[in-house]
Amino acid sequence: MSTALTGAPLHVPAPRPAPAPTATAPTAGPAPAPSDRLLHPDPSVAAEQAALEALLRCWARETGAAPGPDGYLRIAVLGGAARLSAPVRHWSPAGWHRFGPATLAAGEGTADAPVDAVTTAALLAAAAADRPDPGQVADLAARVADSVVRTADILAHHRAATAPLPGGPERSEFLAAEQSLLLGHPMHPTPKSRDGLGPAQSAAYSPELHGSFQLHWYAVDRDLLAAGSAVPESADRITARLLDDPALLPPGTAALPLHPWQARELAHRPAVAELLAEGRLHDLGPAGDPWYPTSSVRTVYRPGTPWMLKLSLGLRITNSRRENLRKELHRGLEMHRLLESGLADEWRAAHPGFDIVRDPAWIGVDHPGLGDPGGLDTVLRAQPFAPGERAYCVAGLVAERPHGARGADPVPSRLGDLLRALAARTGRPLPTVTAEWFLRYLDAVVLPVLWLDGVAGIALEAHQQNSLVLLDAAGWPEGGRYRDNQGYYYRLGAADRLTARLPGLGARSDTFLDDPVIDHHFAYYLGINHVLGLVGALGSQQLADEAVLLAALRRFLTGPAVTATGSALPGLLLDAPTLPCKANLLTRIQGLDELVGPVATQSVYVDIPNPVAGA
Known part of the structure; x- marks a missing residue:
C-alpha cells in the first residue's frame, strides 16, 4: 500500500482483492431489508445513517476490508477488544457500498449494542494509527458530529419544503443541480462539516438549504488594487457593474466583492484592520440583489448575470480552508489564454459539445501583511448557462435524495x-x-x-x-x-x-x-x-x-x-x-x-x- 503521509504512522491493513461481482447482482450477503434507514421519517436518524455509511465506505476502500460470507462487515477496534459490525445491503465493485445499522460488541459472546456515527469515527480513527493522536481523534469526531447535524437540517428542510424554490422565473436547471448534494461526498467522513457557521448563517450560505445573500463589498484604493483580466473588460469594471450602485464607490477606488462570512472574519485580521483604520480599504457593507451559493459553497451565482464569483472563504469545508491562492488566479487566466490561442478550436473540432468554464479575471488586494492566501482575492467566472439549458453538476445529478x-x-x-x-x-x-x-x-x-x-x-x-x-x-x-x-x-x-x-x-x-x-x-x-x-x-x-x-x-x-x-x-x-x-x-x-x-x-x-x- 502506498501512502503520502506526515505525522503519526498509520496502521492500515494491506488491501485485499474486492469480492468479484456475480453475473446477476453485485450485492453481498442477504437481500436488502425492506426498511432503509436513509429513508427513515426522522431526518436525524437518516442523517446518522448517511454518516455511518460514509465512514464505513471510507474504511472499506482505504484498508481493503471486505464482508464475511454472512454478509457482515466486521472491524476490530479498541486494540481487538471490541468488534464493530454492520450488515451489507449492497457491496459495490466500484466502492459505493450500502450498509445497515452498525453495532459494537466487546468480545466474543457479548451482545451487540447500537453505535452512532461519532463513536464509530472515534473508534476508526484510533484503529487506523499505532499511536493515535487524541487531538486528531477528537477533531474527527467533532467534525462528524457537525456534519450529522447539518445533514439532518438539510433533510428536514427538503422534506418539509412546500414553497416555490428561490431564484424566480430564471431559476435554472444548473442552480437546481447545484443545490442537490444533500448528503455530500459519499466517500468522505465529514461531507457536510462546515465548522464556523451558526444556524442562521448556515441557512443563508448553504446551497442545500436554498440559501441566498447579498454580497459584502469593500472599496480598495487603487494603489493596493491587484487584478488581472484575459478578456477585453478589466476586472474592476466588471465588479463595478456587479455592485449595482457604482455611486457607493469612493473616488479612486475599485469594488471588491466578498462573502459576508469572510468579511466579518477579515475585520479581525491585523493587516486588514489596519488598512480599514487607515482608510485604504473602505467597508461598504452588504449591497445589491441576492446571490445563490453553488455546490462548493463559496462560488456564487445570480440568475441573469453573465458572471459567477469564486469567493475566498476561510471556513474549513471537508478538508480545507477555501481561500483563493494567487497561483490559482493566474492559472485561470492562463488557461483561458491557452484555449484562445487555438487549442479550443482544435478541441471543439474533435468534441464540439465540451468546453471549460472560464475563470478569465480576478480582483484582490496587494499588501505585504496579507500573505498568500490573503483572504481578499475573488475569481470572476464566466457564466455560460442559459436558464433553459440542462446543465447539471454530475455530483448533484447522482446524489442520493432521501426525502x-x-x-x-x-x-x-x-x-x-x-x-x-x-x-x-x-x-x-x-x-x-x-x-x-x-x-x-x-x-x-x-x-x-x-x-x-x-x-x-x-x-x-x-x-x-x-x-x-x-x-x-x-x-x-x-x-x-x-x-x-x-x-x-x-x-x-x-x-x-x-x-x-x-x-x-x-x-x-x-x-x-x-x-x-x-x-x-x-x-x-x-x-x-x-x-x-x-x-x-x-x-x-x-x-x-x-x-x-x-x-x-x-x-x-x-x-x-x-x-x-x-x-x-x-x-x-x-x-x-x-x-x-x-x-x-x-x-x-x-x-x-x-x-x-x-x-x-x-x-x-x-x-x-x-x-x-x-x-
Whole structure:
C-alpha cells in the first residue's frame, strides 16, 4: 500500500482483492431489508445513517476490508477488544457500498449494542494509527458530529419544503443541480462539516438549504488594487457593474466583492484592520440583489448575470480552508489564454459539445501583511448557462435524495428519476437504458477530457463536483463542461508544445508537474472519483448491474476514439491490478489541508484493487 503521509504512522491493513461481482447482482450477503434507514421519517436518524455509511465506505476502500460470507462487515477496534459490525445491503465493485445499522460488541459472546456515527469515527480513527493522536481523534469526531447535524437540517428542510424554490422565473436547471448534494461526498467522513457557521448563517450560505445573500463589498484604493483580466473588460469594471450602485464607490477606488462570512472574519485580521483604520480599504457593507451559493459553497451565482464569483472563504469545508491562492488566479487566466490561442478550436473540432468554464479575471488586494492566501482575492467566472439549458453538476445529478419513506424502493436521485422516465417513455428495460446512457455519457464527458490529456498535455482534476453534463431534451448526454482554476495540470512531457502555444506558461501559476505525478492524480480524479463513482451510484441505486457497466467501460476504453487520444489513463484502467486512490478518512485523521503544500503530498493515497481490470 502506498501512502503520502506526515505525522503519526498509520496502521492500515494491506488491501485485499474486492469480492468479484456475480453475473446477476453485485450485492453481498442477504437481500436488502425492506426498511432503509436513509429513508427513515426522522431526518436525524437518516442523517446518522448517511454518516455511518460514509465512514464505513471510507474504511472499506482505504484498508481493503471486505464482508464475511454472512454478509457482515466486521472491524476490530479498541486494540481487538471490541468488534464493530454492520450488515451489507449492497457491496459495490466500484466502492459505493450500502450498509445497515452498525453495532459494537466487546468480545466474543457479548451482545451487540447500537453505535452512532461519532463513536464509530472515534473508534476508526484510533484503529487506523499505532499511536493515535487524541487531538486528531477528537477533531474527527467533532467534525462528524457537525456534519450529522447539518445533514439532518438539510433533510428536514427538503422534506418539509412546500414553497416555490428561490431564484424566480430564471431559476435554472444548473442552480437546481447545484443545490442537490444533500448528503455530500459519499466517500468522505465529514461531507457536510462546515465548522464556523451558526444556524442562521448556515441557512443563508448553504446551497442545500436554498440559501441566498447579498454580497459584502469593500472599496480598495487603487494603489493596493491587484487584478488581472484575459478578456477585453478589466476586472474592476466588471465588479463595478456587479455592485449595482457604482455611486457607493469612493473616488479612486475599485469594488471588491466578498462573502459576508469572510468579511466579518477579515475585520479581525491585523493587516486588514489596519488598512480599514487607515482608510485604504473602505467597508461598504452588504449591497445589491441576492446571490445563490453553488455546490462548493463559496462560488456564487445570480440568475441573469453573465458572471459567477469564486469567493475566498476561510471556513474549513471537508478538508480545507477555501481561500483563493494567487497561483490559482493566474492559472485561470492562463488557461483561458491557452484555449484562445487555438487549442479550443482544435478541441471543439474533435468534441464540439465540451468546453471549460472560464475563470478569465480576478480582483484582490496587494499588501505585504496579507500573505498568500490573503483572504481578499475573488475569481470572476464566466457564466455560460442559459436558464433553459440542462446543465447539471454530475455530483448533484447522482446524489442520493432521501426525502422520506418509500417502502422497499431504492433511495432516489435526480439521475435515477431521469433514467426511469427514459425507460418508461421508450418502453425499454431500465438496466438497458442505464447502460446506453452511461456509454453516451462516456463519449460526451469523459472522452474529451482524455483528448485534452493525450493530445494537448493538460490533465483536469475532473472529479464529479468539478464536472457538468449537458443533457438534450430527452435526457441523453450531449456535452459537458469542466470548472475549477485549482485543478489544471500541465505535463512536463508536453512543456515544449504548450509553451509554444503560450510563451511563459506556468511561470506564475506553478502548474507544470512530472508526468508520473499527473498520472497518479488523474487516475483518481477522473478514473475513480468520476467514472467509477458514476458506476457505483448507478449500481447502489439499483439502476443497473455494476458488472455490466464495468464491461461497458472496458468496451469504451478499448475503442478507437479513446486509443487515438494517446492518454495513458485508459491503459492503466484496463490493465493495472491496483489504482492510486485518495484516502479521505486517512487524510482527515492526519489533519492534512489539501490546499497546502506540494500536490504530490497534500493527501494520503492508498492503492486499491482495480475493478475495471477485473471486470
